[in-house]
Amino acid sequence: MLCSCLSQALAVLVCTFQRYSKQEGDRFTLSRGELKELLEKELPSLGDEGAFEELLSILDANKDGEVDFQEYIRFVAVACTLCHEFFVDSPVVLPRGQ
Ligand SMILES: [Ca+2]
Numbered sequence: 688m689l690c691s692c693l694s695q696a697l698a699v700l701v702c703t704f705q706r707y708s709k710q711e712g713d714r715f716t717l718s719r720g721e722l723k724e725l726l727e728k729e730l731p732s733l734g735d736e737g738a739f740e741e742l743l744s745i746l747d748a749n750k751d752g753e754v755d756f757q758e759y760i761r762f763v764a765v766a767c768t769l770c771h772e773f774f775v776d777s778p779v780v781l782p783r784g785q
Pocket residue numbers: 707708709710711712713714715716717718721
């Protein structure tokens with residue numbers, strides 16, 4: 688089945704969360720370790736240990752020590768906004784389907 692880029696991107700966003708969130712503890716939330724692994728493997732450009740601590744404190748809006756799906760999606764929205772601002776003056780280059 689041929690899917691649009693956007694629906695594929697949405698599936699990747701959701702599946703990436705689920706792949707890491709089910710590894711330990713509550714399978715619907717990212718523990719500290721799960722979040723760290725997700726960021727290291729999926730977003731290695733995001734930075735060092737200090738950046739991780741800061742990011743965790745921002746992401747964990749309700750301060751329960753875990754990042755739930757709502758908190759993750761808020762992060763994705765912020766990341767998308769940054770991408771939007773970054774690419775806004777660039778020529779449009781869409782990723783090609785494989
Ligand atoms: Ca978990």
